[in-house]
Amino acid sequence: MPQMSSLYRVSFNLSRDRDLAEDLVQETYKEAWQSFHRYTPGTDCKAWLFRIFFRVWQKHLRQVYRFSSVDMEDVSEDLLVQMPDAEQKMESEAVMTILRSLPTHYQTVLVLADVEEFRYREIAQMLELPMGTVMSRLNRARSLFRTKFVQETRNTQSA
Amino acid sequence: MNKVSVFEPKDCRRTQELLDHFLAGELTVESNQEILQHLDHCSACQAEEKSRLEARRLLVDGWNSQPVPPALEDQVVAGMEARTRVLPPALRRVAGLVLMAMSIGAFALFFPWMSENTGLLMAVDHYEEVAADHVNCSGHPVPPSLVLPLDSVQARVERAFRQVGGGYHLIERRICRIGGSPVFHYFFQGENTGVSLVLEERSEQEHLALEGNETQRVLHGVTVSLIRSNSLTLASFETPRYFVYLVVGQADPEEVLQLADRVLPAIQAAL
Numbered sequence: 001m002p003q004m005s006s007l008y009r010v011s012f013n014l015s016r017d018r019d020l021a022e023d024l025v026q027e028t029y030k031e032a033w034q035s036f037h038r039y040t041p042g043t044d045c046k047a048w049l050f051r052i053f054f055r056v057w058q059k060h061l062r063q064v065y066r067f068s069s070v071d072m073e074d075v076s077e078d079l080l081v082q083m084p085d086a087e088q089k090m091e092s093e094a095v096m097t098i099l100r101s102l103p104t105h106y107q108t109v110l111v112l113a114d115v116e117e118f119r120y121r122e123i124a125q126m127l128e129l130p131m132g133t134v135m136s137r138l139n140r141a142r143s144l145f146r147t148k149f150v151q152e153t154r155n156t157q158s159a
Numbered sequence: 160m161n162k163v164s165v166f167e168p169k170d171c172r173r174t175q176e177l178l179d180h181f182l183a184g185e186l187t188v189e190s191n192q193e194i195l196q197h198l199d200h201c202s203a204c205q206a207e208e209k210s211r212l213e214a215r216r217l218l219v220d221g222w223n224s225q226p227v228p229p230a231l232e233d234q235v236v237a238g239m240e241a242r243t244r245v246l247p248p249a250l251r252r253v254a255g256l257v258l259m260a261m262s263i264g265a266f267a268l269f270f271p272w273m274s275e276n277t278g279l280l281m282a283v284d285h286y287e288e289v290a291a292d293h294v295n296c297s298g299h300p301v302p303p304s305l306v307l308p309l310d311s312v313q314a315r316v317e318r319a320f321r322q323v324g325g326g327y328h329l330i331e332r333r334i335c336r337i338g339g340s341p342v343f344h345y346f347f348q349g350e351n352t353g354v355s356l357v358l359e360e361r362s363e364q365e366h367l368a369l370e371g372n373e374t375q376r377v378l379h380g381v382t383v384s385l386i387r388s389n390s391l392t393l394a395s396f397e398t399p400r401y402f403v404y405l406v407v408g409q410a411d412p413e414e415v416l417q418l419a420d421r422v423l424p425a426i427q428a429a430l
Contacts, residue, residue, distance in 0.1 A: 004235065005223075009223075012225070022234065121182070146214060
């Protein structure tokens, strides 16, 4: 099944619930099947599936929650963090702990850009956000991730 | 001369600000060139690049190490197969619309011998019976005494037709659940014509796929699809919010196109 693993991981990361994550992925493929005639052959199938997934996710949120989004735009920014040497490897689990410590909307753009390698334009379309907001969130997400990454490495070294 | 010294601190600052976008391949050719030139000669920024690549690699590895339930694929496939057994959605949609058009077309054929509202409602009822298995619709006949709000879609359409010399009245509102989303349909009937007009609100979820057995003509800059079958002729075009169908019985396609040509600007302006 194309892209199922990627979709499931994003789904689980957003929902933090295995059953819900599976339901969301199932719903995504059902919607994709239902609107397959809208897919333009030759265009990026992965981006199309992710767009559908985020629509499903938003629909789920609208059904379940009524909340106001947390404004994380004032998170401090430090673009000039020197990273640890390549030899200072971290376990996958520790990296995932760092990722999950970020606000969800930062995790999402970070994963879509740096793991799934979507273009910024595609991310903006998926999340229905202006391009400037996507870039601003990415800058902050990457910066926060690096800061925490360095802290974790130092903690590991001093322990 | 030390190579690094040719760079101002601001060059390193700028490079590191742009470095992530550079690694993501999102910079312009000129900015890319600028960063590459700087990286060629600046060991501090090279180290920064290396460490960011390493952090990204760890992130990718960590992300991809998350397990995916082995049964998920089977569940997804089973869910899709269950839908397939009912009827493929696009086909279901087309089938519903064709049934609707056929019903209205059948009425239109006998229009001169029937009172207009009774006939169209019969056709609509018939459509509802036949299409019930395919699309979940609930119809709301509009009483003749209903005064439409002046700014409503229906009132605008009625005015649009009056502008081109024809009287059309809304006689049925219908909500169909197609693909889980409510889609509004408005059925209009002309006073002195066998032509019915159906407006279908455009939905995010669905897209009308009326490929095949049709010809297209551009009128007033709008593509009009002309679909002809044994029992009816149907001209359809899109406005930003609606699919518009002009449904006639066995009429000369040219007549339908002439009608579409006459009413299209008024309908476009109204919708």
